[in-house]
Each structure stands twice: as structure tokens, then as C-alpha cells.
Amino acid sequence: MRKTAIIAEYNPFHNGHLHQAERARIETDADAVIAVMSAQFTQRGEPAAFDKWSRARAAVQTGAIDLVIELPTRFGVHRADRFASAAVAIAERVRCQTLSFGSESGDISAVTQAAAANIEATPAYQTAFKEALDNGRSSAKASSEAFGSLYPDFDLTLPNNILAYHYAKAATSIELHTIRRLGAGYHDPSVSDVMSATGVRAHYLESGMVRAVPDATRTLFQDNPMAHWSLYWPVLQYKLRTTPKDVLEQLVGIDSSLSPRLIQAGLEPTFEQALARLLTRRYTRTSIQRALVAILIHWRQDELPERFDDVPYIRPLAFNTIGRTVLKDIKKDVPLLSKYHPNLAFEARVTEAYRLPLGNRSLVEHMQTPQFIDSK
Template identity: 35%
Template sequence: MRAVGLIVEYNPFHNGHLYHLRQSVKITDAEAVVAVMSGNFLQRGEPAMWDKWTRTRMALAGGCDLVIELPCAYATQAAEWFAYGAVSLLEATGVVDAFCFGTESGQLAPLLRAADIAAEEPPRFRELLMGGLGSGASYPVAYSRAVQAYLGEQGAEDMSRFPFDQPNHTLGLHYLIALKRLKGTMTPYTIAREKAQYHQSDVTDSSIASATAIRKLLLESRSLQGISRYVPSSTSSILSERLDAGVPAMGWEQYEKPLFRMLLTQDRHRLAEFHEITEGLEHRILNALPELESWSFESLLGALKTRRYTRTKLQRALLSILLGHAKEDFTRDKLAGGVRYIRVLGFTDKGRELLKDMRRQASLPVLMSAARPPGSYRYLELDVRASNAYMLGVPGASLQRDLYRDYRDAPIML
């Protein structure tokens, strides 16, 4: 059974995702879809609007046949490690023949050429990258500029003008770098994003809007009426159930109290031990706390943000503190070691057939729950903790039903 892999967050699953899924199936001639999906916390350092089980239901209802979890250790990282974790998982299933991602241009050739260079990181490329970082540019910007400059020096002037710094181009480049470093066998494809770009916060089409715009509409209206045109009916139905149960769209405001408790009870030495706390950020945080206008997440971000400390960088840093992610668990060596397991979140009847093949062909153990994980599955333990932290912010969450759900619940079957 030919399968295509998708790397997703589905926060929430919308019409643009549906278009991407269907086009991916079409251009790869796939018979099944495998999605590797972020858990309860996302790549930009944010809580997902709805938990991973709710979003798994959306994915399955929207056309995915098998959903596996991208561990929080990779799901909340910058492009390099987010991509590495996701691509390594798809490759490890042993059943995914191709993977398809969206880009602003729909052009694969420039990204493949750049990946050939960046995967090896020649000394001159590294020099250009470090120079960009030294000038105060953020890592994504410095990386993109280094790629463009290096290509220009190599005589590829046409490619040096390619917009590698656009969000989906950046992610796509890192997917391809990961594939090369892993010596993967999957065939990569890309399709152009249609009608709404990655960070586009306004709506310019009658049926397709970015996830950013949909989240904005949802938070403004506090109901599903404002987004009904931009999501499949299955998504509306699933979200309606959650809203009727008293579960709102989640955001950082639900986690302000536990975050500030952590910040106010740590000294600078302890803060410096958390992942993403670099370049003296611990001092900036502690100096900002007494000067805040209000005890809100947005007020804290406003006090901390600089050219170097972007919103996304700060969100990831503060999330690491909230979740207790220590630097020692996120070294380059440990992250490069990859995920040690494949955690299944849900499947359809067709996905059940894929699972049978995976059990024979996967290069990693296939887990149907987190119950009694071997001690070597450190990132699975961190996922359980992250799920518990997430559920503590959900109104009406209960100890019996929601905490340690990873240990109890079987994958969702549709």
C-alpha cells in the first residue's frame, strides 16, 4: 500500500489542510496518508488550542489514515530539530514511500540544491552563518542569508535570490536536510500554498484561511460561527462537542499562573539550566518581573522582546521553563539520536492495515500507549509530563479522566 507522509500540527484542521492532504495524495499516487503530528505544545512555543486527542480525531475525519505523535522534545523546537524529528519518524515507520509539504513557491529544485550544501555544512557556510548570528540576526534569518550568500559565492546567482527565509521554505529546506542526513529513502514533494500564507492573519478568500487567521477569528468571536466557512464540517462538529463540554480554545493565558510561579521561585542559576535559556536571558527575565505592568503572559513578552529575542524564541524559552525541560535532555547529541519509538495516536480501518505492515517493517518499536515505557524512552516520559501540564490548564479537567491519560487511553479508531 503506497503511503504519503504529512508533517502537521492541525491547530485546528482546516480547509487549507484538506486541500494539502488531497493534493498530496494526488501527486504521489498514494493509497493512504500517515501524519506525524505535534502533541499538546507546538513549534512556536504555544499550547495547542485543543489537545492532541481532539486534533487526532480531526485528522482522521479529514482523511488521514494513521496519526503518530511528534514528541514534545522535537515538536517545540526551531526548524532544524522539528524537521529532523518529524522526518526521522516518517522514515522509521518503514511504510511511508513519499512525504509532501507546502511551500510558498511550490518549487522543490532550489530547496534540494540548498539542502545538498547545508547538510554537509562546509566551513565557509558555517562562517557565513556565525557571522549572521554575530550581527544580531535571529537563527532562521541568519541561516537563510547564509544559504543565499553561499550559493551566490558558488556561482548560483539565480538560486541565491530564492526566498529561503519564507516560513514554509525554511521548514521545507530543513525537511530535506534531515532526509539527507538520515540517508532516507522517502521521495520528497512540495505543493504551493493556496490563497493563505503561513502567518497571514487576515482572511482574503471565501473558504480558505490560514490557521493563524482562523485562531484569531475564533478567539475574537468565542464561537464557531466565525470560522465555519474555513473548516470542514467534521472539524466544526468535533470542536462544537468540546465547546459544549466547557472546553475553550486554549492559549498561554490558561498557563500564566503556573508559569509565573516557576519564574518567581527560581534564581538565575536555576533558570539558566532550562533549555532555550541562552545568552543571559535568565537575567533579562528576572530583571523584568518587578517592572511588569500586569501579571500576564503578553506583558512579560513585551518586556522581554528585542531584535534578538523574538516572540517565538521567547515563547519556546518560557515553555521550557513551564514544562521543566532541562538543557541536559536537549543536547545536540541527544536530539541527533532521534526518537526511539513510534507512538500511535489514532488510525482508520486502512490505517489498521498499515499498522500491520509497520510492526514488521518499522525500525523502531510501535507503541499504542505510554503504559510502562522502558526507561530508555526519556522523551516519552517528557510527553506524559507535558500532557499533564496541558490538562492542568483545561477547565473542568479531572484527575481520573484527564491526568496520565497517556498511560490509559488506547489510540483513537475511526
């Protein structure tokens, strides 16, 4: 059985995702297309627009995805290299032959060559990286600057390139494949309207209208409040104003230089005002948002995974008939969690923190099981 993996957030699943999954199935000759999907918070530290169960269901309902596997929060809300390590590890664990991702060029060789060059292992890179840090760059920016100074052929400042590069670095047994992303100048008669996920969310917030998504995603918008950071500001204020400084500094991504700034920002009336106060060259929006995720779920440093290239379990969120066959196929030698298990305690905390400002509509994590969707 040929299985192709896609690493995604589906925040939300839109026409571009549909195109990518359908092309990947054809081009890799896949019997099953499996998405490894971020849970309640995205890699860049934002609450996903809709909860993971709903997003997984919508993806399978389109018929383009056969199985959605959770990328646990502890592994997924991190800089690109850790995110990629964990997601690729899951894809390999369920024995996907191919990993398919979107790119501007549609050409895989530039990515694999850049990864093979192994620039980060050179002393020159370490020097350049440290220098950029000393100049007040954020860790992500220092890393891409150091890389660019030594390997100018591949632009590591583009977000899609960063992820592709780290997928290629993390891949051990899986083959890489890329689909050219839809955008200006691209025409496919089956896809008439394409926006990025950010564009879809922004358009909805501004106009109340949902564009460029399949029906399953449209239903998500109709049936649920859309999560975004501003809704969490009262809870974050409560946490920032009631948590002693030394306790804050036990949390992931918060050091003694950030903690007093966070406490001060907790006095701002809105999330955007607080964020504006917090941004510096060193503390980017992404690093601040990840720190706020850590605060919201009280994620202590001692709860960080020991390694990121080995996720201890596979948790299906939604599947169709083909996905069910995949699960039956692998369950003998892969640790598959379909019911609640103590390993999911952290993820359950995440879900409770995520649900709070959304009105607690969905079932608590303990009672959720993967959803079978008869899409094929």
C-alpha cells in the same frame, strides 16, 4: 502499500490541510496518508489550540488522514532543522515512500537543489553566520542571512521554504513531493473558504466564530476551551517567581543572560506585557516562547535528545481502518507504543503541564490509547 507522509501541526486542521491531504493522496497515488503531528506544543513554542488527542481525532475524522503519529515534544519544539530531522525520521521509520508538503510555487526542484548545495558545510557560511550573530541577530535570522548571502536563488526567510529546505536536507530514503498552497488567486471548486491556522484561531478569538474548517474541527471549538499562552500566565508567573535563577538556567534555551530577564518579566500582569519586555533582536518571540515551554514543563538541558534524526519510538494517536493496516504492517520491526510506556514519561509531564489551565477535562496521558475512527 504506498504510504505518503505529511508533517503537520493541525493547529487546527482546516480546509487548506484537507485540500493538501486529498491532493497528496491523488498525486502520489497513496494507499495511506500518514500525518506526523506536533504534540501539545507547536514547533514555535505555543500551546496547541486543542490537545493532541483531539487534533489527531479530528484529522482522521475528515477521512483525508488515515493515521496520526505523535512528533514528541522533546523532538518537536525546536528550530526548523531539528524539527524536520525528527519528523522525517519518523516518516522514514514507518516506511513512507513519499513526503508531501505545501509550498508557494508547487515546484520541488528549487528546494532539492538548494538542499543539495549544502551551503552550511562551507567555511564561507560559518564566517557569515558568526558575523550575523555578532551583529546581534537571533540564531534563526543569522542562519537565513548567511544562507542568503551565499545562495540568493532560494529565500530561506520564508517559513514554508525553511521547513521544505530542512525536510529536503533530512530526507535519506523518502521522496519529496509538493502541493501548491491555496491562497489568493487559487481556485478549487471543492474548497470555497481557506484561511491559515493562525487566521482561524485569531478569527475565533476576535469574533467567537469558526471559519474555514471541516466539521470535525468545528466540533473541537464547540467542545473545548481553546488553549493560548495567556491562559498559562498564572502558572508561568508561579514558576518564574518561585524558581531560583540557577535552577532556571538548567532548563532548555535559558542562559544566564536570559534568566534575570525572565524573572523580571514574571512580575508583569499579563503574558503579552511580559513578552513585550522580553523581545530583543537576539531573543525572538519564538525563542522566548520555547523557553517558556521549557519552564512550564521543567525541561532540563540534560533531557535533550542526543540526536534528532532518530526518534526512539512510534506512537499512534488516531487511525482509521487503513491506518490500522499500516500499524499491523510495521509493528513487527518498528518500536510501536500503543499503551503507556516509561519512554512516554516526559510526554506525560508535557500533557499535565498543558492541561492545567484548560480545566483537566481529558484523561491523563497514562490512560490514553490511540483512537480508532471508522472514517472509511
